[in-house]
Every structure is written in structure tokens, then in C-alpha cells.
Amino acid sequence: MDDDNDPLRPRPTEDSRGFFMLPQAPAESGYYTYGKLYGQPAKGAYQYPHPLMMSCILRVALEWQAVDERRIGIGDISLPDGKKTPDHGGHKTGLDVDVRPLRKDGLEQAVTWHDPQYDQEATRRLIDLFRALSPVKFIIFNDPRIPFVGRAARHDNHFHVTLLG
Numbered sequence: 001m002d003d004d005n006d007p008l009r010p011r012p013t014e015d016s017r018g019f020f021m022l023p024q025a026p027a028e029s030g031y032y033t034y035g036k037l038y039g040q041p042a043k044g045a046y047q048y049p050h051p052l053m054m055s056c057i058l059r060v061a062l063e064w065q066a067v068d069e070r071r072i073g074i075g076d077i078s079l080p081d082g083k084k085t086p087d088h089g090g091h092k093t094g095l096d097v098d099v100r101p102l103r104k105d106g107l108e109q110a111v112t113w114h115d116p117q118y119d120q121e122a123t124r125r126l127i128d129l130f131r132a133l134s135p136v137k138f139i140i141f142n143d144p145r146i147p148f149v150g151r152a153a154r155h156d157n158h159f160h161v162t163l164l165g
Contacts, residue, residue, distance in 0.1 A: 015048050015080035015081045015082075016080075016081045017048075017081060017082060017094070018051075019048045019049060019050060019051070019054075019078070019080075019094050020048070020049075020054065021044045021047055021048055021080075022044070022047040022048075022049055022054065022057065022074065022077065024043075024044045024047070028065070029058075029061055029062075029065075029071075030061035030062055030064050030065030030071055030072065031057065031061040031064075031071050031072045031073070031074050032071045032072075032073055032074070032108050033047060033073075033074050033075070034073050034074070034075050034100065034108075034110075035047070035075045035076050035098075037086070042076075045079060045080070046075075046076045046077060046078070046079055046085070046091075047074070047076075047077045047078075048077060048078045048079065048080050048081075048094055049077045049078065049094045049095075049097065050078075050093060050094030050095050050163075050165065052095065052134075052135070052163055052165065053077065053094055053095055053096075053097060053163055056097075056130070056133065056134040056161075056163060057074055057097065059133050059134075060072070060126075060129050060130055060133055060134070061074075063129055063133065064126060064129060067125075068102075068122060068125075069106075070102055070103075070106050070122070071108065072099060072100070072102070072126060073099060073100030073108060073158075074097060074098075074099060075097070075098035075099065075100065075158060076091055076096075076097070076098045077091065077094060077096065077097050077098075078091050078092060078093065078094040078096070079091075079092075082094070090162070093165060095137075095162055095163045095164075095165045096160060096161070096162050096163075097160070097161050098158045098159070098160050099126070099130075099158060099159050099160075099161060100157070100158050101113060101118055101119070101123040101141075101143075101157070101158070101159065102118075102119040102122040102123050102126060103117045103118065103119060104116075104117050104118070104119045105117050110157045110158075111157065112156040112157045113141070113142060113143035113156055113157075114156065118143075120143060120145060120146070123141075123143070123146065123159075124145075124146050124147075127139060127141070127146060127148075127149065127159060130161050131148065134161070134163055135163055135164040136161060136162070136163060136164070137162045137163055137164045138150055138162050139159055139160065139161050139162075140152045140155045140159060140160040141155055141158075141159035141160070142155045142156045
């Protein structure tokens, strides 16, 4: 793979669409970032949100921080310039984001809705915040106890939010 097409190569924080990379380690932000690309840490390569999604993430994280000390996990959004992703059919417009469910122990690690450490009530409240504060088109998550979400394969350890664009 040549350097210009290497999605793991450090990137400028703004892409050709004018989308900025989500800040990766902001202090007191209410969120942390996670993700892998081609099996390696993505280093922000997968986190270029549309301005509407950027505002959504920052607002939800700020509101969440006011009610819970745990940070929310923000994963895949979009590659720079809306490039095709190796593991998603979507995530090209910057209007999609993957978010981890909350854990009871507060660790910033993956958890499935089947795991005893999964905090169903907090995750429901977080999903409700996305719905209340953003123009949500749909949310996918496989916990059948969470209302107003669809189900799809490979959505046991994160929920997927798509905004109206």
C-alpha cells in the first residue's frame, strides 16, 4: 500500500470535504475515542464527522458529563474524504457514528449487552440523549430491552446512530 492511500498514516485534521477530525484526547470532554482499522489502532483515521455529527457528539458528551462521571466511547464515523471503508457499508457521509454501551464498572472497554458489566439503564439514557438532542434518522443496537432502536448483525457491542443530513 502506498503512503498516500494508507488510512493509518497521520492525517491533517481537516479533509477535502471540510470535515475536521474529532479531537482524540480532549480534557474534560465527556468522551473517549476507540477503534481499529485493518486490525491496527485507527489513530483518528476513522473519525471525520459531518459538522452536524460533530455538534451532536460534542453536545451529547457535554450533557452526559453533567449526569454521569463515565465517559462515552466514540468509535467509527467516517474516513477522511468519505473513502470507502473496509468493514462498513455506510460510514461515508460523516453522519454515522458507533458508540459503546456503558459498563457498570466504568472501564473504557468494549462490552456486549449480554455481559454482566453492561449497564442497560445508563445505555438507554445515553441513547435517549442522542434522540433528544440530534436529528436522528435511526439507531441500531441489539438489546431488545431498549425501545426505538433497530436490530442488525454485529451490533451487540456498540450502537450505531445515523443522523438526517
